[in-house]
Amino acid sequence: xxxxxxxxxxxxxxxxxxxxSELLHGIGWFKAYEDRSATQNTEAIxxxxxxxxxxxxxxxxxxxEDAQQRLNGYCAIHWLPVAVLQGWEGYVSELFIAERAxxxxxxxxxxxxxxxxxxxxxxxxxxxxxxxxxxxxARGFYSQQGWSEQAEMARFVLPLRTIDNS
Numbered sequence: 211x212x213x214x215x216x217x218x219x220x221x222x223x224x225x226x227x228x229x230x231s232e233l234l235h236g237i238g239w240f241k242a243y244e245d246r247s248a249t250q251n252t253e254a255i256x257x258x259x260x261x262x263x264x265x266x267x268x269x270x271x272x273x274x275e276d277a278q279q280r281l282n283g284y285c286a287i288h289w290l291p292v293a294v295l296q297g298w299e300g301y302v303s304e305l306f307i308a309e310r311a312x313x314x315x316x317x318x319x320x321x322x323x324x325x326x327x328x329x330x331x332x333x334x335x336x337x338x339x340x341x342x343x344x345x346x347x348a349r350g351f352y353s354q355q356g357w358s359e360q361a362e363m364a365r366f367v368l369p370l371r372t373i374d375n376s
Contacts (some may be wrong), residue, residue: 217282217316219323222271223265226258229281230273231259235328262286270327274307274316282311289331300328317346321355330375 222230231251235243243251262269267289274283286304291297302324307316328336340346 216277216317217274217311217314217321218276218295219274219283222259222262222273223261224285225258226273227259228252230259230284233254233281233306236304236308238305247275247361270324272323274311274320276311281308282314283307283316283320285324287324287327287336289333294335295334296336298331300324300333301330302338303337305338318355 228248229249231243231254233238234255235248235251246254259271262271264267269289270287272283272285272287273281276282283303284306288303289299290299290301302321304326305317305320307320318321325336
């Protein structure tokens with residue numbers, strides 16, 4: 211089994227598209243990855259990585275890579291202006307760990323890297339949304355990392371296209 215000490219957290223590159231696509235497909239939660247070929251999934255991720263790499267002021271995409279250069283984790287952070295706070299905040303939109311690497315501390319390492327990046331950008335806070343049905347919520351992963359749930363908040367979504375990414 212891979213030790214978390216052998217994993218390196220770094221910014222994602224366009225060349226990481228196949229690894230991220232494989233990681234997300236392997237999780238098995240996302241219909242889009244089942245309905246498209248590996249090549250189509252990789253091309254879609256590569257397009258996103260190229261855009262994010264060209265505009266680092268909008269997003270930071272991170273990966274956890276082991277000594278064999280396998281991607282074991284992925285995290286996406288976005289920078290948002292918030293007028294009511296009179297400053298900026300970070301939003302973690304995605305955090306996924308490969309099944310083979312769960313329990314090794316990679317989620318914590320990726321969250322720590324996201325938090326440090328938000329501090330470096332002088333963000334006032336960082337936040338995320340976690341599905342209450344996911345194992346990470348059930349075992350209290352985020353609260354164990356010092357994050358607190360805002361019970362008074364509701365998440366509203368307006369689908370703009372019909373694609374089921376769960």
